[in-house]
Amino acid sequence: MNQGKFITFEGIDGAGKTTQIDALEAWLRARGLEVVRTREPGGTPLGEKIRALLLADDMDVTAETLLFFAARAEHIARVIAPALARGAWVLSDRFTDATYAYQVGGKGFDARKVEQLEALVQGTLQPFRTVLFDLAPETAARRLAAARAADRFERESRDFFNRVREAYLARAQRAPGRFFIVDAAREPQRITEALLTEAASWM
Ligand code: TYD
Numbered sequence: 383m384n385q386g387k388f389i390t391f392e393g394i395d396g397a398g399k400t401t402q403i404d405a406l407e408a409w410l411r412a413r414g415l416e417v418v419r420t421r422e423p424g425g426t427p428l429g430e431k432i433r434a435l436l437l438a439d440d441m442d443v444t445a446e447t448l449l450f451f452a453a454r455a456e457h458i459a460r461v462i463a464p465a466l467a468r469g470a471w472v473l474s475d476r477f478t479d480a481t482y483a484y485q486v487g488g489k490g491f492d493a494r495k496v497e498q499l500e501a502l503v504q505g506t507l508q509p510f511r512t513v514l515f516d517l518a519p520e521t522a523a524r525r526l527a528a529a530r531a532a533d534r535f536e537r538e539s540r541d542f543f544n545r546v547r548e549a550y551l552a553r554a555q556r557a558p559g560r561f562f563i564v565d566a567a568r569e570p571q572r573i574t575e576a577l578l579t580e581a582a583s584w585m
Contacts, residue, residue: 393516396522425456448499479553
């Protein structure tokens with residue numbers, strides 16, 4: 383039987399993940415593979431309710447981190463683990479690297495506490511590959527301003543997004559085999575080509 387693979391997509395807001403996840407999803411489906419497309423926070427009915435709280439209400443960073451992991455526990459139990467068990471490919475728009483980047487890198491939350499929650503909620507589950515869309519916050523902010531109204535996270539400062547970006551890059555440096563870094567400033571078509579070439583090596 384086909385082996386399911388868990389792929390996550392990360393990067394600061396406005397880096398252009400959605401278009402590229404669409405392209406990869408279509409490419410995998412064209413190969414006859416089952417694909418489960420999902421996102422965090424969210425991915426389940428309860429997770430989407432938690433997402434609405436997280437994006438709207440200001441809250442203490444510990445409460446915020448626990449809510450991300452509460453949604454994640456539900457997401458793993460109901461969507462990710464069952465899909466992988468039946469051999470599907472799971473494409474998740476964000477996962478735990480986002481907690482390290484936003485809550486730890488951006489807001490200064492203690493990384494060791496996130497490690498504990500990660501072990502509690504995920505056990506040994508880790509993404510097979512993580513595609514990191516790297517982009518200067520200035521460029522991302524210009525794209526977002528043109529696209530839509532900002533949520534609570536997107537209203538954070540340029541400094542905040544610089545810290546988030548650096549935290550993502552630091553994580554990628556520590557796990558180079560898992561991360562595939564994309565220069566998100568390039569033409570979308572060029573990014574798609576690079577991503578699909580990389581994906582061919584995951585088969
Ligand atoms: P996202 O779905 O990428 O936002 P949008 O649909 O508006 O593009 O993610 C929502 C926000 O949540 C995003 O700003 C990043 C943030 N986030 C965290 O701060 N920590 C996390 O663990 C996750 C998964 C997301």
